[in-house]
Amino acid sequence: MTNTAEATENWTLDIGDEGIHLILSEQEVAASDILGDRLSGHSLTLAMLPASAPLPGQLVAEAKAIILEVQPDDEASMARLAGLRAGNPGLLIVAAVRNAEIPLVRALLKSGIDDVLALPLHAAELSAILEDLRGRIAATSVKDVKNGKLVSIIKSVGGVGATTIATQTASLHARSLKQGQGEVCLFDFDIQFGNAGTFLGISSPLTLADLLQGGSRIDGELLRSVTVQTATGLRVVTAPSEIMPMEAVNADQVFRVIELAQRNFDTIYLDLPGNWTNWSMSLVARSEAIFLVVELTIASLRQARRQIALLRNQDIDPARIHVVANRVEKKLFRAIGLEDAAAALDHPVNLSIANDFPLVSSALDQGVLIHELKARSRICKDMQDIVDCCLEAVPAQRQVEKG
DSSP states (O other), rough: OOEEEEEEEHHHHHEEOOOEEEEEHHHHHHHOOOTTTTTTOOOOOEEEOOOSSSHHHHHHHHHHHEEEEOOOOOOHHHHHHHHHHHHHTEEEEEEEEETOOOHHHHHHHTTOOOOEEEEOOOOHHHHHHHHHHHHHHHHHHHHHSSOOEEEEESSSSSSSHHHHHHHHHHHHHHHSSOOTTTTEEEOOOOTTTOOOOHHTTTTSSSSSHHHHTTTGGOOHHHHHOOOOEEETOOOOOOSSSSSSOOOGGGGHHHHHHHHHHHHHHEEEEEEOOSSSHHHHHHHHHSSSSSOOOOOOOHHHHHHHHHHHHHHHHTTTGGEEEEEEEEOOOOOOSSSSSHHHHHHHTTTTEEEEEEOOOOHHHHHHHHHOOOOOTTTTTTHHHHHHHHHHHHHHHHHHHHHHHHH
């Protein structure tokens, strides 16, 4: 119970944070049987206000549903109800009324009020209304909640340039979005050798480790405080500053972090470690687009074939797997060509990155984007092809899942 200095509010009783507010006058609180432990297991905030008193703006802003006392013979009380309805079209409103006759109930429902509750208030009736409101709020939340797209970057073997591709493409993706179109976030999940922050020229005192060790305390505010925003608008969660044992990562916490990220960002790029774990495989399986980075060498292609076989054995649709051949020489006579690679992998190789060692090295050494050094380079075009593939593949995959 909290005392306040505001004349319009006598006190509030907070027994939950689900956004359901009950507003009654002192007389109706005294006449009800809702105090004590009669509402055990329920969540709501009770505010005692006169039936015609203005509603606190912060209360209305925070509310998902309001059960409001209404006195039909009080012009100010009715005006308060009408103003609440008119100014908050998405808010669930229940009118609590004494001796409500059928014509009044019909008029209230016709005006857009969601339900009518009889006064004096009884705990059993209030419990039923609370259950109904919770169900409506949950249904609305599921409809409105953001469900960000997951894009996994995996490698055939170490050193093939997967992190370079992850940082460059995620940055291009973020740069291409106009203000208000959405946000892109890159997670460096290579907890032992992650270099995404270094490649982007950024650092942060808070890292992925803070999220993995945060338990159930993590929320959207903490997530955003851990991210570093680059000049392109990309948000980055850097790898832990100290090497973490792979077995020290709690899979449930990884999923909790990613589900939170999906509610906060529109596209999430995952730069994953080279070694498979249960949690990294689960993240790939949840991803709408998977980019497997290879080089046109026998060793890289041999391991890539094994990776593709592993993914297929996990019932991952091969259409979601996009092989990216990195450092491709534009020579007429190459020892291994893209067609040869596709045959060796038994999988299409439709994406490739040109080999321009001086340009890439210069960008990585300076911690800047290749686009900033040479926007019209062949590599930038190739990276943009990956972004385009991601943008095209994700909606198609979701449509398949809906069907």
